[in-house]
Amino acid sequence: MKNLKPFYLGLWCLLLMPLLLFSQGRTVTGNITDINGRPIAGATVSLKQLNQLTTSDASGRFTLSIPAGATSIMISSTGFKSKTVSVDAGAASVTVQLEEDVARLDEVVVTGLATSVKRKNLANAVASISAQQLTGVAPGQTLDGVLSGKIPGALINANSGAPGGGSSVKLRGVTSVYGNTQPLYVIDGVFIDNTATSGGLNAVTGAASGGAPTSNQDNPSSRISDIRPEDIENIEILKGASAASIYGSKASAGVIIITTQRGRQGKTSITVSQDLGQIRVRKLLGVRQFTAARAASLSSDSATSVALAKQFTDAQAAGHIYDYEKEVYGNKGFARNTVLSMSGGSDKTTFFFSAATKKEDGIVKNTGYKNTAFRLNVDHRLSDRIKIGVSTNYINSSADRGISGNDNSGVSLGIALASTPSFAQLHPDNQGNYPNNPFAASNPLQTIALMRNNESVNRFIGGANIEAVLQKSLQSTTKFVGRGGVDFYNLQTNVQFPGILQFQAVNKGTSIQGFTKNLSTNYIFSLVNSYTPSSALALTTSAGITQETGDYNNLLNVATQVIAGQSNVDQAGALTATQFRSKYQNNGIFAQEEATLLEGITLTAGVRFDRSSNNGNVAHYYAYPKAGVSWNLTQLGFGKNTFFNNFKLRAAYGEATNVPAYGSKFTSAVVSNIAGNPGSLINTQQGDPAIQPERQKELETGLDFSILKGRLGFELTYYYKKIDNFLMLSNLPASSGFSTKWLNAGDLRNQGVELGMNAKPIQTRNVTWNSSVNFWLNRSKVTRFIIPPIPQGSFGYVLGSFQVEQGKSATQIVGLNGAGVGVLGDAEPKFQMSTYNDITFFNKLSLRFLLHWKHGGDNINLTSLQNDFGGTSVDYDNVTNKQGLPDGVYRITQVGVNAEQFVKDAGYLRLREIGLYYSITKLPVSFIRGIRVGVSLNNYLTITKYKSYDPEVSNFGTGFSTGVDVDPYPATKRADFHISVDF
Structure with a gap:
């Protein structure tokens, strides 16, 4: 036993040595600023090869405990170049200045479900939007509304100008015809439902044939509009399968990854901001001057x-x-937005809390939008090896959207105005009674005063993440990463048409009540191993499982013959109920390997296996591979100290899936009345149990380089994207016993280029100018189509329609051309450009603006036609045609002969946002750290030849057939005053 004592003593010394070394460590404090001396908050301070880090507080200060023997720390912050600083043994404090990363080379970008890489080693073109770009210029009403013009490769259209939002977002062209066309939104790891739910207005408007109460022409808002942009820290956009395939089937149209603000270590900081503004109609068409x-x-x-x-x-x-157009759309809406946010914490726990409320009036009386939201994000480090985070968000919103858009009953505001001349008498008498409109089916002033169309939402989004270090050595680290969450909302739509309304003479009052519950869940469990056998090689291996579920339940009740003064559906003579329920479960398995050689070559390879309850074979896993390579020549020493500061070549390939529509594999039963007895009949839509998912394949290649000491950076990208087996609803011969059937109808491809430039044209002690310019274009083509081409998503050849046809653009518009049927235009723009600029004077005064140019891209403009039919067009009596007829008469004579007059260029040059802000940092009181005041304009200047309320319009919803313009709720412009106080 005595002989073993030296052995045990030595073993205990070895075990205690790390603790003894750590106990001999020291605490280092520091201050982090930019080159102008302004503090940088939220910068990450870490020790290489050790799982120890902290962040700088609002004043740029940090405190970090480091063990003996550690000689350097790394500082990184979004928008700045990372920097490694040596800490001498006797030093107790350091001051670090970070240089702005104009080319964003050190920006960390997501490359997998649990991994990331710096942009200088990235194989894809991933767009990023900072908080300042999102809301720091001219805040918009909703999140989907403030994305326009900020995403290279995107075509974004507002479905309607109605309060509450609603936009169509397409990344890199058409990714499906009747499948999912909208990107997946992921907020702090939670997959967000973005379903647009009809309010049932079709029961009154009859906009869509067939009599069904639901329709994509109701212009409902998209549910992403619930999310408040003020809470967002950063947005990353994965635009194609080469980057997004690892996210599975819900990512077929791209992924928009949203990171909300997190807490920072240090003294609790409080910010209170107030916006006050006015909302006005962007443009009125004018009215005919009668004699x-x-x-x-x-x-x-x-x-x-x-x-x-x-x-x-x-x-x-x-x-x-x-001027009834001005009376209907000329309301000047008041807008207010109040936000309180708090951030702080210790080296173990940090938190971010916000409470916000906004209320905005619409340009139509009795319309408007309200949103109240609370957010609490908490991060806690249980130990040096385990950290957890929780994100919670509660939202209550209410949107009074009015009634606008396509309508076959003459009841929507625009349709009624189209046939109402200026000498009609529509105003109420002294008792408040409105006269009937002899020129239309409704009195729009009466409709505004008495009807209601409201969407109200209660929503909770909760997410959690855990990161645990399972093994750690000098060369290898293995972590467990788990993320997931839940998205639940109750949506109630309330549509009321009192019996006193002119167009309710038959129905004698209509009440439409919709109730929707949606529950979405998702989780990702993965293992990530980082292995660095030498300074020349670093490997990151990740693998895991995922699951997404959805449970959507919509019940719509349409009651007519409603008792006067009542709104409940049981206070009516007739009631029709419609219910739509859908459930899905998607499961995935993924594995990915990333290798970095000599800090200059990055190789990525991965595969995702997906199955879905919507597929024909629910048990079959489909494989979707991805691969990428980036070669940073300057990191490898080529061309160092020459013209280029950074030069990188890159290429990536990936495949993604889009699952079939819910229920497409089944032949469902529909209710029927047989001899007075309820029963079921086989539906006229045939199911296909062998239906397959769409498969998207994308190859992306490009190069990035920066010059002039990094003050000028360029990003050039080419992509080729092919969609195989896209889904369509096909007509069947009557002999089959069915009318329609879902099938995999063909293939299409998109190809395009994206060019980006980031620059700092001026950088002096008193003036700094940061600028970015983006250019992008896309071209599509249907390469295979197994069914005859037929008009899709509009009003047929007479007025112009979309048509899927082999060998043609997927977004072509066809119609009568005077000699038959031909191509009249294309909804895809010829190209788009945008530029964002931030000019700062004396570190106090900032001028920021965003310009957006959309060149080409056609709409089917039927708003002007409606005014011609009603004899109220502002240019009705002009004579500019060769036949010498009044222009309004001439255009009417062309209906059924030539549809070219309805397909119009919807290009524009728009000053989307401009803001002027002043910061006050030296104040007589110490408890106020700073005050910012500013003014901004949103959509105040648009140069376009398009003759309708706005070239951005999509009355037919968010799907394939966007760009149809039928008397929408007009677009708005806004002016705001801002004040923000930091405590």
Whole structure:
């Protein structure tokens, strides 16, 4: 036993040595600033090869305990170049200045479900949007509304200008015809549901044929609009399969990864901000200037013409000529937005809390938007090896959206206005009774005053993540990474048309009540091993499993013959209920390997196996590979100290899936009444149990380089994306016993280029100018199509329609051209450009603006046609055509002959945002750290030849057929005053 004592003593010394070394460590404090001396908050301070890190507080200060023997620390922050600083043995404090990373080479970008890499070694073109770009110029109403013009490779259209948002977002062209076309939104690891739910207005408007109450022409808002942009720290956009394939089937149209603000170590900081503004209509079309003769021309009946002429002269004599367009859309809405945020914590626990409320009036009376939200994000380090984080967000929103858009009953505001001349008398009498409109099916002033169309949402989004170091050595680290969460919302739609309304003479009051519950869950469990056998090689291996589920339940009740003064559906003479329920479960298995050689060559290879309950074979796992390579020549020493500061070549390939529509594999049963008995009949839509998912394949290649000491950076990308087996609903011969069937109908491809530039044209002690310019274009083509081409998503050849056809653009618009049917245009722009600029004077005054140029891209503009039919077009009496007819008459004569007049260039140059801000940092009181004041304009200047309310419009929803313009709720512009106080 005595002989063993030296052995045990030596073993205990070895075991205690790390603790003894750590106990001999020291505490280092520091201050982090930019080159102008401004503090950098949230910078990460870490020790290489050790799992110890901290962040700088709002004043740029940090404190870090380091063990004996550690000689250097690494400092990194978004927007700045990373820097390694040596810490001398006797030093207790350091001051670090970070240089701005104009080319964003040190920006960390997501490359997998649990891994990331610096942009200088990235194989894909991943767009990033900072908090300042998102909300620091001219804040918009909703998140989907503030993304426009900020994503290279995206085509974004507002479905309607109605309060509450609603946009169509397409990344790198058409990714599906009738499948999912919208990107996946991921917020702090939680997959967000973005379903647009119809409010049932089709039961009154009859916009879509078939009599179903739900329709994609109701222009509902997208649910991503619930998320408040003020809480967001950063957004990354994975635009194609080469980057997004690892996210599975819900990522077929790209991924928008949103990271919300997190707490920072240090004293609790509090920020209170207040925005006050005014919202106005962006543009009015104008109204026809009537005379007695023009009034008489509204009818072909001689007696009626005489009566109309007298009605006009009487109204003119009484001073009762009105601009009803201005009355309906000319309301000046007041907007307010209040945000309180708090951030702080210790070296173990940090938190971020925000409470915000906004209320905005619409340009139509009795419309508007309200949103109240609370967020709490908490991060806690249980030990040096385990850290956890929780994100919670509660949202309550309410949108009064009015009634607009396509309508076959003459009840929506735009359709009614189109046939209402300025001499009509629509105002209420002294008792508040509105007269009937003799020129239309409804009195728009009465409709505004008495009807209601409200969407109200209660939503909770909760996410959690855990990162645990399972093994750690000088060369290898193995971590368990788990992320996931839940997205649950209750959506209630409330549509009321009282029986007193002119167009309710038959239904005698309509109440439409919709109730929707949606529960989405997802989780990702993965193991990540980082292995660095030498300074020349670093390997990162990750593998794991994923699951996403969805449970959507929509119940829509349409009641007519509603008792006067009542709104409940049980207070009615007739009630029709419609219910739609869908559930899905997607499972995935993934593995990915990343290798970095000599800190200059990065190789990535991975595969994802996916199965879905929506596939024909629910048990089959489909394989979707990905691979990428980046070769940074300057990191490898080539061309160092020459013209280029950084030069990188890159290429990536990936495949992704888009699952079939819910229920497409089944032949469902529909309710039927047989001899007074309820029963079920086979539906006329045939299911296909062998239906397969769409498969997307994308090859992306490009180069990135920076010059002039990094002050000028360029990013050039080319992509080729192919979609195989895209899904379509096909017509069947009557002999089959069915009318339609889902099938894998063909293939299409997109190819395009994206060019980006980041620059700092001016950098002096008193003036700094940061600028970015982006250019992008996309071209699509249907390469295989197994069914006959037919019009899709509009009104057929007479007025212009989309049509999928082999050998043609996937977004072509076809119609009558005077000699038959031909191609009239294309919804895809010829190209788009945008530039964002931030000019700062004396570190106090900042001017920021965003310009967006969309060149080309056609809309089917039927708003002007409706005004022609009603005889109210502002240019109705102009004579510019060769036949010498009034232009309004001439355009009507072309209906059924030539549809070219309805397909219009929707290009524009728009000053989307401009803001001027001033920061005050020297104050007589110590408890206020700073005050910022500013003014901003949103969508105030648009240069376009497009003759409607806005070239950005999509009355037919977010799917394939965007760009249809039928009397939408007009777009708005806004001016705001901002003040923010930091405590």
